[in-house]
Amino acid sequence: QKEVEQNSGPLSVPEGAIASLNCTYSDRVSQSFFWYRQYSGKSPELIMSIYSNGDKEDGRFTAQLNKASQYVSLLIRDSQPSDSATYLCAVNMRAGGTSYGKLTFGQGTILTVHP
Amino acid sequence: DTEVTQTPKHLVMGMTNKKSLKCEQHMGHRAMYWYKQKAKKPPELMFVYSYEKLSINESVPSRFSPECPNSSLLNLHLHALQPEDSALYLCASKPGGQGYNEQFFGPGTRLTVL
Numbered sequence: 001q002k003e004v005e006q007n008s009g010p011l012s013v014p015e016g017a018i019a020s021l022n023c024t025y026s027d028r029v030s031q032s033f034f035w036y037r038q039y040s041g042k043s044p045e046l047i048m049s050i051y052s053n054g055d056k057e058d059g060r061f062t063a064q065l066n067k068a069s070q071y072v073s074l075l076i077r078d079s080q081p082s083d084s085a086t087y088l089c090a091v092n093m094r095a096g097g098t099s100y101g102k103l104t105f106g107q108g109t110i111l112t113v114h115p
Numbered sequence: 116d117t118e119v120t121q122t123p124k125h126l127v128m129g130m131t132n133k134k135s136l137k138c139e140q141h142m143g144h145r146a147m148y149w150y151k152q153k154a155k156k157p158p159e160l161m162f163v164y165s166y167e168k169l170s171i172n173e174s175v176p177s178r179f180s181p182e183c184p185n186s187s188l189l190n191l192h193l194h195a196l197q198p199e200d201s202a203l204y205l206c207a208s209k210p211g212g213q214g215y216n217e218q219f220f221g222p223g224t225r226l227t228v229l
Contacts, residue, residue, distance in 0.1 A: 032216045034217065034218075036220075042222070042223075043203070043205055043220040043221060043222050043223045044158065044205070044220050045220070046217055046218070046219060046220075049217050088157055088158075092216045102160060102163070102171065103148075103160070103216070103218055105157035105158055106157065107156070107157055108157055
């Protein structure tokens with residue numbers, strides 16, 4: 001089992017629709033979860049972080065965390081063509097008991113929003 | 116200043132060359148990271164510096180040599196690289212210590228090894 005798994009894309013949604021991106025993780029004690037957006041040829045950009053069970057909203061983005069199910073998701077409402085990118089789920093995992101941990105990424109989901 | 120900068124943006128080098136990548140941040144972050152990213156793959160951790168000390172080396176070949184001269188600066192020295200080392204090299208930083216762990220990435224250096 002991979003440490004962080006994302007729903008295999010690519011995902012294509014029409015403009016204005018809700019895009020739903022999902023991620024599961026293997027380390028039950030993980031505490032920090034992140035979503036990064038990466039445009040082709042660019043570096044990852046942090047768009048959401050979530051640390052507690054439940055929903056966290058920021059503009060058109062909502063992150064959802066369920067630690068019991070080891071599941072984290074990202075919803076993008078009113079999707080725009082400019083949202084077309086690869087979305088990376090990242091989980092901060094333990095690294096030998098250190099305080100800074102290790103960010104483990106999923107394989108990414110390619111999202112295309114078509115007009 | 117709320118960003119991580121990296122130089123150069125692009126680098127082409129031969130297998131016998133020695134070159135260095137530079138990363139700088141002025142956000143007071145105390146953990147800095149080097150990642151390697153191949154096309155269509157997620158970033159792969161190489162090194163972690165915490166409070167200017169090397170904390171994690173993910174079994175990276177010795178032809179990659181990291182250096183952290185001070186809390187704002189991180190270098191990656193390259194020597195005798197192979198064509199398969201061609202990739203996007205990303206630097207990231209985060210506030211040190213326990214607690215929230217948001218990492219912020221620089222724009223990356225696109226490396227091509229001939």
